[in-house]
Amino acid sequence: MSVNLDTRAYTGNRVLLPSSQVPQPATILVSAKTGKITRVYEERHVRTSFPDIADGHWVDTGDKYLLPGLVDAHVHLNEPGRTDWEGFWSGTRAAASGGVTTVVDMPLNSIPPTTTVEHLAVKRSAAREQCWTDVAFWGGVIPGNQDQLSNLVDAGVKGFKCFMIESGVEEFPCVSESDLRLAMSALKDTSSVLLFHAEVDDHSAPALPGDPTQYSTFLKSRPENFEVDAISRIINLQKEYPALRCHIVHLSAAHALPIIRSAKAAGQKLTIETCFHYLCLASDTIPDSRPEYKCCPPIRDAVNREALWAALLDGTIDYVVSDHSPGDIMGAWGGISTLGFGLSLLWTEGRKRNIPIGTILQWTSTKTADHAGLGDRKGKFAAGYDADFIIWDQTFVTKESLQFKNKLTPYEGLALFGRVEQTILRGKPIYNGIQGVFEGLEPSGVLL
Ligand SMILES: [Zn+2]
Structure with missing residues (x-):
């Protein structure tokens, strides 16, 4: 034989x-x-x-x-340009150690950002031979780059991220509603997806929120209303471009769930992700003077966290991602490092709530693969x-x-x-x- x-x-x-x-x-x-x-x-x-x-x-x-490997659809690898924060080699090794087999890299924090076809080529060549997991790329929408978008789709980006509030890095400015209309109209006949960092500064935060070393001060500076206001603008804008899927990255504010539920019930092509840290941590127990807890939007209280779990279970929230982003914690960029133990975190919390492992893997693998246009080859066991x-x-x-x-x-x-x-x-x-x-x-x- x-x-x-x-x-x-x-x-x-x-x-x-x-x-x-x-x-x-x-x-x-x-x-x-x-x-x-x-x-x-x-x-x-x-x-x-x-x-x-x-x-x-x-x-x-x-x-x-x-289990099927995780498809983490929200990771900042920052290379080239800010490789001292994170890079393809170290970031994908951290991912592999957590059972992640595919990461989808965000367009910002690298220099240049992934906002043109040339910039995508720079990023791809920086990534070559360095990746322990498979890597896909999101592109970026910034003011004035609408003419690049369909070429970026042809070059392989899985969708586009934009910011409705300052991103924290100057080469990736936020967009206005008129910038968004140009981008949405450029994408409306593609199968792409537009990802929103959904916070707007509606001036509802107190001007002098308090002691800067306290987590509660940071929390007050990014109130839930920033998210609710941004998401209601997105839902309205999407009615003008109903064929284009819109996606909210890293939802933190449970107050936004009712408007999301009604938009989904009305048939809008809207998807939502939240992150391991919003499901596993709560502001009530965050110690002061600990910048490693800083992320935007912020981690809110335990009642909010339980509402996010309920929304995942009823399908209002579709996916769970890391938003892995080890940043320059002393500077403007906040971010949490989760690659490497997201599944342990979710499994630990899920056990307490009697959630089957299959449900958890739907949120982290099967559905995130679909989200990033990889649903025909990643995220489940099939011939x-x-x-x-x-x-x-x-x-x-x-x-x-x-x-x-x-x-x-x-x-x-x-x-x-x-x-x-x-x-x-x-x-x-x-x-x-x-x-x-x-x-x-x-x-x-x-x-x-
Ligand atoms: Zn992010």
């Missing part, structure tokens, strides 16, 4: 298939040559069922979960899809403070459930979570 050198098999008792919210016995065959899933069986196999598969290509995950897997030890509990590369993290010291034991990208291991190492592995990410 000849040995089949191309096929790898993953079998186990707890494999998350798209047909169920609960892991089940299954076997997945993968072609090493194409990195694609070739066959999914809804049963666990024993080694002797496939005698032609080489020994080293047979992986039995036992009672551990085998023809990329073999992007996580082997997940769902019973593991961190006993000590987690090890973080970036020391400033709001999650330090939290007891978390669940751990990535291995991350596999298109059939190749990219991270060994048991030892916490990349040793012997190589960056095999491609630019999508």
